[in-house]
Amino acid sequence: MTYASREASTDASSPVELYEFRRGGTAWRYTSGAQDASYATYAYVAVPMKRGSIEQTGEIGRAGLRITLARDVEIAQAFIATPPSEVTLLTIYRQHRNDPETVAVWMGRVLNVEWRGSEVELNCEPVYTSLQRTGLRRLYQRNCPHVLYGTSCQASAVIYRVPGTVVSVAGVLLSVPSAAGYATGHFAGGFATWAANGITEKRMIVAHNLDVITLSAVPPGLAVGDTIYLYPGCDRTLATCAAKFGNSANFGGFPFIPTKNPFGGSPIY
Incomplete structure (x- = not known):
């Protein structure tokens, strides 16, 4: 049957x-x-x-x-x-x-x-x-709307990531010595990845100061001595895109939008 x-x-x-x-x-x-x-x-x-x-x-x-x-x-x-x-x-x-x-x-x-x-x-x-899901997501805005390291951004996550070893874990706070060589906030807005039980876990980085990394939530399966990868964040401005990633050619925002509205009430534009 x-x-x-x-x-x-x-x-x-x-x-x-x-x-x-x-x-x-x-x-x-x-x-x-x-x-x-x-x-x-x-x-x-x-x-x-x-x-x-x-x-x-x-x-x-x-x-x-x-x-x-x-x-x-x-x-x-x-x-x-x-x-x-x-x-x-x-x-x-x-x-x-x-x-x-x-x-x-x-x-x-x-x-x-x-x-x-x-x-x-x-x-x-x-x-x-x-x-x-929304089909058209692009807006006429100053900041870049692209997903960081995404297909439209085209910045290489592999090139800019920083490997490190976790020396302490206290809730959402991690100590990663390799992060100390970068300016404060370099990784803020980025994310961290590590392997746990054969699965790649990921958490957003909300703050960075010297070797201290603050994650958005408690990292499951992460222990002292584990290898971790830190991915720099981006504030979506043209200056950061050019200086930090050398990726201004793929900047998706419109940074030169006039500050004065031509359709406002002023007779002089």
């Missing part, structure tokens, strides 16, 4: 759902069935879990999905303090016992996690919500 015929059958159906979570190059795979399952050579571990209904609505932003698991499931551990820096993708597959045909019934990402006693609830949104 085909998947469609078993899905519509009143007595031959035996549905099993497979949940694949991905973050960077790491994946976690679970099944809501009573026994472990396999699909595409991957093993899916059976864990107690439940989900809300998958709905087809006219409003994409409201077609979210909530998944409830035991709070000790590994996928939820990265959300205990703050959400991980990389997006956690989720794909839900559905199949029937002893049937090789498997279909993907839902795709999206995990937004956040809510802790409820012995359980944890994952709040997810479908991939279609990306269609709601």
Whole structure:
């Protein structure tokens, strides 16, 4: 029998759902069935879990999905303090016992996690919500609107990053000796990256003074002696773009906008 015929059958159906979570190059795979399952050579571990209904609505932003698991499931551990820096993708597959045909019934990402006693609830949104993003983002403004180190900025993150070794960690404060050789605030507005359990974590740098780096949130998995990469920040002005990055050719702002409004009430422009 085909998947469609078993899905519509009143007595031959035996549905099993497979949940694949991905973050960077790491994946976690679970099944809501009573026994472990396999699909595409991957093993899916059976864990107690439940989900809300998958709905087809006219409003994409409201077609979210909530998944409830035991709070000790590994996928939820990265959300205990703050959400991980990389997006956690989720794909839900559905199949029937002893049937090789498997279909993907839902795709999206995990937004956040809510802790409820012995359980944890994952709040997810479908991939279609990306269609709601603003298409035209450029404005007539003095400062540059480009994402730092992005495709429009074209400044090389690899060239300007500074490697270092963490000598102390105290909440959001780090001591990185290699940062002391740069002017105060050189890395403010940039970000720091490091490897933790095979995943590249990232946090924004909100302040920099000598060897002290202040992050926007507690760095998960970062310990004394770890290697860290510091990426300089940018205040989006033409002067900084030229002096700090030598990248004025790709400056996206309009720094020479007249300060006086030609359509104002003054008869003299």
